[in-house]
Amino acid sequence: MRKVMTGHKAVAEAMRQIEPDVVAVYPITPQSEIAEYYADYVHDGIVHTELVPVESEHSAMSACVGAAAAGARVMTATSSQGLALLVEVLYIAAGMRLPIVTALANRSLSAPINIHCDHSDAYLARDAGAFQVFCESAQEAYDYTLIAQRIAEHAKVRLPGIVNLDGFALTHTSQVVEPLEDAVAKKFVGAFQPVHPLLDTDRPVTWGPFAMPDYYFELKRAQQAAMEEIPAVFLEVQRAYAKTSGRAYGGFVDKYHLDDADRALVVLGSTAGTAKVAVDALRAKGERVGLLKVWLYRPFPYHEVAAALTHVKHVGVLDRAISFGAMGALYSDVATSLLRSATRPALHNYIYGLGGRDITAEQLEEVLTGLGKARPDEVLRYIGLRE
Amino acid sequence: MPNIKTLAQREEKEVRFTPGHTLCAGCAEPMVVRTVLNAIEEPVVAASPTGCLEVATSRFPGTAWNVPWIHVAFENAGAVISGVEAAYRALTKTGVVKKRIRFVVFGGDGGTYDIGLQALSGALERGHDFLYVCVNNEAYMNTGVQRSSATPRCASATTSPVGDEIPGKPQDRKDLTEIVVGHHVPYVGQAAVSHLIDLANKVERAMKFDGPKFLNVLTTCPLGWRTPRDSAIVQSKLAVETRYWPLYEVIEGKYKINYKPKQHVPVEEWLKTQGRFRHLFRDPKGKERIAEFQAAVDRHWNDLLRKEQCLSGDGAEQG
Numbered sequence: 001m002r003k004v005m006t007g008h009k010a011v012a013e014a015m016r017q018i019e020p021d022v023v024a025v026y027p028i029t030p031q032s033e034i035a036e037y038y039a040d041y042v043h044d045g046i047v048h049t050e051l052v053p054v055e056s057e058h059s060a061m062s063a064c065v066g067a068a069a070a071g072a073r074v075m076t077a078t079s080s081q082g083l084a085l086l087v088e089v090l091y092i093a094a095g096m097r098l099p100i101v102t103a104l105a106n107r108s109l110s111a112p113i114n115i116h117c118d119h120s121d122a123y124l125a126r127d128a129g130a131f132q133v134f135c136e137s138a139q140e141a142y143d144y145t146l147i148a149q150r151i152a153e154h155a156k157v158r159l160p161g162i163v164n165l166d167g168f169a170l171t172h173t174s175q176v177v178e179p180l181e182d183a184v185a186k187k188f189v190g191a192f193q194p195v196h197p198l199l200d201t202d203r204p205v206t207w208g209p210f211a212m213p214d215y216y217f218e219l220k221r222a223q224q225a226a227m228e229e230i231p232a233v234f235l236e237v238q239r240a241y242a243k244t245s246g247r248a249y250g251g252f253v254d255k256y257h258l259d260d261a262d263r264a265l266v267v268l269g270s271t272a273g274t275a276k277v278a279v280d281a282l283r284a285k286g287e288r289v290g291l292l293k294v295w296l297y298r299p300f301p302y303h304e305v306a307a308a309l310t311h312v313k314h315v316g317v318l319d320r321a322i323s324f325g326a327m328g329a330l331y332s333d334v335a336t337s338l339l340r341s342a343t344r345p346a347l348h349n350y351i352y353g354l355g356g357r358d359i360t361a362e363q364l365e366e367v368l369t370g371l372g373k374a375r376p377d378e379v380l381r382y383i384g385l386r387e
Numbered sequence: 388m389p390n391i392k393t394l395a396q397r398e399e400k401e402v403r404f405t406p407g408h409t410l411c412a413g414c415a416e417p418m419v420v421r422t423v424l425n426a427i428e429e430p431v432v433a434a435s436p437t438g439c440l441e442v443a444t445s446r447f448p449g450t451a452w453n454v455p456w457i458h459v460a461f462e463n464a465g466a467v468i469s470g471v472e473a474a475y476r477a478l479t480k481t482g483v484v485k486k487r488i489r490f491v492v493f494g495g496d497g498g499t500y501d502i503g504l505q506a507l508s509g510a511l512e513r514g515h516d517f518l519y520v521c522v523n524n525e526a527y528m529n530t531g532v533q534r535s536s537a538t539p540r541c542a543s544a545t546t547s548p549v550g551d552e553i554p555g556k557p558q559d560r561k562d563l564t565e566i567v568v569g570h571h572v573p574y575v576g577q578a579a580v581s582h583l584i585d586l587a588n589k590v591e592r593a594m595k596f597d598g599p600k601f602l603n604v605l606t607t608c609p610l611g612w613r614t615p616r617d618s619a620i621v622q623s624k625l626a627v628e629t630r631y632w633p634l635y636e637v638i639e640g641k642y643k644i645n646y647k648p649k650q651h652v653p654v655e656e657w658l659k660t661q662g663r664f665r666h667l668f669r670d671p672k673g674k675e676r677i678a679e680f681q682a683a684v685d686r687h688w689n690d691l692l693r694k695e696q697c698l699s700g701d702g703a704e705q706g
């Protein structure tokens with residue numbers, strides 16, 4: 001049944017249907033409403049979840065780790081400084097192979113303090129060992145919350161995951177969302193199978209040991225092996241979800257008018273919607289432009305990104321955060337993807353939308369139109385910046 | 388109440404903390420851990436923040452823990468045990484877990500008084516059902532004897548060294564036990580490794596309550612205190628006899644001093660046996676500093692006596 005709801009509500013609905021045993025959260029704009037909706041479900045007795053209203057995000061992820069190691073299904077949500085505070089423990093959740101899914105309402109990082117959207121927080125968690133997906137709409141935020149939970153808990157994976165949804169653009173705007181029936185969603189996610197839970201006191205296990213140079217390297221290699229399982233699992237779960245929901249998500253990236261394009265943009269998140277408007281406008285004028293939206297950001301689908309872009313002549317990669325002192329993080333990934341291709345597009349890196357700065361379809365049309373006019377010279381270009 | 392025999396019998400039945408760890412010779416921490424674990428009858432799940440105990444007992448692929456145990460980071464043991472206990476409540480509700488399990492944290496003074504205080508405070512306020520044991524050796528021993536807020540005034544530590552200008556730690560230690568009392572939890576106690584039966588009794592009394600319970604246990608560190616390796620018990624006993632480390636408990640807000648030394652032993656007797664205070668006995672200003680130290684000890688002891696008088700369990704507060 002189609003309903004009108006905000007991105008917050010869409011994520012909270014998915015969480016309610018997943019019904020984790022433990023949810024530990026700490027409020028931060030623009031994430032707070034997810035926690036508030038969930039607190040309502042708990043306080044109204046709609047879910048059996050133990051809500052742990054912790055005193056910080058660091059403790060939120062710490063409580064999630066404790067609960068997951070104990071044998072519980074757990075979730076949390078955060079943004080910006082909250083993610084920065086909990087990221088230490090996110091590395092540990094990944095090192096312990098704990099399937100904790102975090103909804104990340106993307107927001108800029110201080111200083112200066114700013115509550116609006118960019119992807120600095122997602123990039124901050126980039127190397128933590130959690131898989132990350134980016135959502136274009138509230139519908140995707142709902143769908144990928146369910147999908148991420150199943151990927152995280154897959155026997156071959158067992159890693160934390162982050163579902164990115166752009167702060168305000170997705171969290172606070174009302175959109176049409178078609179959630180699954182409760183029973184269908186529950187069946188899709190399935191029952192949680194803990195591995196070596198702490199609460200099995202007859203079989204005591206030591207979690208989070210100390211490992212010296214004689215073992216640490218191998219343990220980290222094993223963690224990388226789990227990460228490498230994700231692409232296959234991702235496709236498998238997407239297919240299962242398509243069967244369940246009728247919504248087909250075909251792969252790691254979403255291609256829009258790309259097959260015959262000679263110029264294209266690469267983006268993450270809600271900007272894809274704006275970019276589609278720009279592409280449509282230029283296509284109406286007969287220009288061969290297209291868009292590549294990346295759903296699965298970590299592990300990065302190098303092969304598929306390359307396959308989608310090799311025939312394009314000029315590609316603009318849009319990063320919604322600065323990697324200070326370097327080219328954009330997404331740009332670097334796209335560049336790496338294309339390294340081995342015989343033919344490859346000229347790449348341009350654009351930084352846009354920091355701290356919630358608007359990005360319009362007109363601006364993206366301009367970028368697409370201008371692509372190829374400048375030399376590809378490993379220089380950051382800025383969209384909508386006063387200089 | 389458990390005596391030596393029952394503790395030994397329990398250990399014979401199930402060794403919860405095994406030998407073969409790499410804690411230093413003469414370290415008092417294993418005695419505390421074994422006593423606490425043996426004083427609890429039900430199955431136990433334990434957690435530790437980063438520190439000597441964690442590093443020396445969990446070296447992969449070995450482990451000294453024969454109970455389920457988890458280490459996550461340095462500053463979050465209070466939050467980790469909150470999660471474990473929340474999982475226990477949730478899974479008890481759904482019928483997945485059926486037996487009574489108890490939850491214990493063993494944390495160093497650094498991981499408890501300093502970096503972990505926020506997580507501990509949060510867990511106490513939320514009322515999770517667990518026992519927090521601070522294994523208090525009065526400094527960051529694991530990283531090389533740096534001062535913590537549990538380090539006593541004047542003590543020499545690597546970040547509060549005896550210099551020409553500043554001789555040792557200038558500040559008094561923080562009174563964490565009283566900070567925990569301020570959280571109005573059902574059971575708060577102070578114990579010492581020299582008084583193991585008192586410790587076991589306290590654990591047993593504490594575990595009768597639902598909700599957060601806290602024990603601040605003075606342990607010793609031959610490396611950091613610069614004392615002989617066989618002196619843990621003597622050192623700890625002197626701390627109690629000099630009233631530097633009072634053994635007391637606060638049960639539902641009521642104070643009880645468990646041991647009142649018959650004679651007044653000056654704190655100097657404790658200070659002079661430790662290398663970390665050696666400068667006090669060489670420096671011309673040492674006498675003055677020892678007098679200040681004694682004054683602080685007396686003040687805290689007298690405060691405690693007054694609290695016991697005003698807030699004891701025998702109805703003294705009425706009238």
Ligand SMILES: Cc1ncc(C[n+]2csc(CCOP(=O)(O)OP(=O)(O)O)c2C)c(N)n1
Pocket residue numbers: 437438439440461462494495496497498499522524525526527528529530535
């Ligand atoms: C965030 C963070 N900061 C610093 C450290 C380094 N560190 C590890 S253990 C430790 C000191 C532990 O001291 P304490 O808690 O008193 O326990 P002890 O080892 O003395 O028993 C420090 C500073 C760390 N692991 N994590």
